[in-house]
Amino acid sequence: MTQETNPETIENSGAPCAVSNSAKSSTGRSENNPYANALMQFDRAVAHLDLKRGVVDMLRCPKRELTVNFPVMLDTGQIQMFRGYRVHHSVVRGPTKGGIRYSSDVTLDEVRALAMWMTWKCALMNLPYGGAKGGVVVNPKQLSNRELERLTRRYATEISVLMGPESDIPAPDVGTNPQVMAWIMDTYSMHRGFSVPAVVTGKPVEIGGSLGRTEATGRGVGFCIIEALRMRGISPGDATVAIQGFGNVGSVAARMVHEMGMRVIAISCSTGGLYRSDGIDPLKVTRHLEHGGCMTTFEGADSISNEELLTLDCDVLIAAAVENQITSFNADRVKAKILAEGANGPTTPEADDILKEKGTFVIPDVLCNAGGVTVSYLEWVQDLQSFFWPVDEINRKLQYLMAKAFESVSETVQQYMVSSREAAQILAIQRISDAILIRGIYP
Numbered sequence: 001m002t003q004e005t006n007p008e009t010i011e012n013s014g015a016p017c018a019v020s021n022s023a024k025s026s027t028g029r030s031e032n033n034p035y036a037n038a039l040m041q042f043d044r045a046v047a048h049l050d051l052k053r054g055v056v057d058m059l060r061c062p063k064r065e066l067t068v069n070f071p072v073m074l075d076t077g078q079i080q081m082f083r084g085y086r087v088h089h090s091v092v093r094g095p096t097k098g099g100i101r102y103s104s105d106v107t108l109d110e111v112r113a114l115a116m117w118m119t120w121k122c123a124l125m126n127l128p129y130g131g132a133k134g135g136v137v138v139n140p141k142q143l144s145n146r147e148l149e150r151l152t153r154r155y156a157t158e159i160s161v162l163m164g165p166e167s168d169i170p171a172p173d174v175g176t177n178p179q180v181m182a183w184i185m186d187t188y189s190m191h192r193g194f195s196v197p198a199v200v201t202g203k204p205v206e207i208g209g210s211l212g213r214t215e216a217t218g219r220g221v222g223f224c225i226i227e228a229l230r231m232r233g234i235s236p237g238d239a240t241v242a243i244q245g246f247g248n249v250g251s252v253a254a255r256m257v258h259e260m261g262m263r264v265i266a267i268s269c270s271t272g273g274l275y276r277s278d279g280i281d282p283l284k285v286t287r288h289l290e291h292g293g294c295m296t297t298f299e300g301a302d303s304i305s306n307e308e309l310l311t312l313d314c315d316v317l318i319a320a321a322v323e324n325q326i327t328s329f330n331a332d333r334v335k336a337k338i339l340a341e342g343a344n345g346p347t348t349p350e351a352d353d354i355l356k357e358k359g360t361f362v363i364p365d366v367l368c369n370a371g372g373v374t375v376s377y378l379e380w381v382q383d384l385q386s387f388f389w390p391v392d393e394i395n396r397k398l399q400y401l402m403a404k405a406f407e408s409v410s411e412t413v414q415q416y417m418v419s420s421r422e423a424a425q426i427l428a429i430q431r432i433s434d435a436i437l438i439r440g441i442y443p
């Protein structure tokens with residue numbers, strides 16, 4: 001058994017994998033700091049494994065971190081400075097893989113946490129990747145399309161020292177989309193002098209994207225929910241679902257569960273949500289939003305706050321927005337029988353303890369939303385071989401890999417008598433530790 005460490009001890013020791021002081025609360029442990037939460041989850045999983053101390057230390061720290069400050073010319077002719085990050089957590093099992101987030105709330109600690117979770121996710125899914133994440137501190141809605149393109153091309157150039165089809169392959173995340181990936185692919189290709197589609201995934205299909213990629217994360221969430229309902233003995237036709245976040249992941253997951261016969265009783269975005277006890281058709285909401293409407297102007301449902309949505313009486317709660325939504329402040333009021341973590345890090349370790357007590361079936365993020373990186377991997381493979389598969393084949397491969405991972409996590413829960421989050425991380429961390437020792441420590 002490895003001695004349990006805690007993030008505060010590491011920080012006091014001056015080790016490089018410290019949590020930023022700026023992101024800590026005055027009360028000590030910062031439940032809202034995703035990196036502190038990721039480290040705490042890691043320590044909990046590692047406590048069940050017999051790992052070498054040095055391997056544990058290695059996996060606690062990001063491999064490398066890049067911060068870039070760069071100028072962008074606005075449409076007015078003004079020059080504005082922006083800050084961006086790219087963090088590689090681990091390169092042990094292959095090149096790094098992870099999305100790029102555009103949000104005014106992005107911090108280095110958030111990007112570190114997301115990179116670490118990507119490492120566990122890739123290892124859990126047995127993909128030949130390590131974890132990475134990137135972010136730019138920007139509200140993309142406040143920029144014009146031309147400004148967003150210039151920002152993206154400049155950020156891509158700034159991180160091009162790390163990026164490449166054999167070294168680091170970005171993908172979309174909150175605030176970015178296939179168009180942003182197309183600009184990154186084009187910028188990188190211009191610098192190389194030839195097209196390099198495999199440098200990013202989540203691209204439009206016209207330039208080497210994969211069929212099924214846009215829906216992959218939501219499809220994977222839907223698949224995990226079906227398995228969890230089966231284990232809980234609930235028929236999909238009887239299940240009610242509430243969904244926080246109606247972006248790429250949340251809207252596709254909503255459509256999937258609706259198509260599978262479940263009743264979507266609530267959905268929300270950052271500005272608020274909708275509730276209707278006899279069900280909302282997610283497609284109608286999507287169409288309403290596409291025609292310039294906002295969530296609150298949709299007719300035929302009552303409005304509901306995000307906080308209320310999280311504590312609704314329902315069978316399944318899909319958290320598909322951002323981190324730290326279920327915390328020690330509201331976890332005891334969560335009534336859902338199943339929590340499907342479409343988002344990364346929506347539940348803090350303190351909330352995990354409360355949900356465990358209550359018997360909530362948690363489908364952890366590294367499993368639940370792994371459909372996205374799995375089809376990103378299939379996209380990368382197709383780009384490298386310049387040979388593309390039909391969508392049926394992609395979906396079949398996705399379902400096979402998700403089913404295998406779901407089963408492995410369930411078996412590990414039984415073997416170690418741990419939560420599903422700990423089980424998923426135990427599996428991933430053991431695989432990475434094995435890879436480290438087989439490769440050996442250079443030189």
Ligand code: NAD
Pocket residue numbers: 172173174175176217244245246247248249250268269270271306320321322323342343344345369370372373
């Ligand atoms: P997105 O930008 O497309 O959508 C995010 C949604 O969440 C929007 O509806 C937004 O209004 C809402 N939101 C943001 N802050 C909120 C808040 N505080 N309360 C309620 N709603 C809020 O992003 P996405 O790609 O759907 O990603 C959502 C989550 O899923 C993130 O945690 C992301 O890291 C994770 N994820 C995404 C993918 C992917 O393929 N896109 C893959 C794996 C994990």
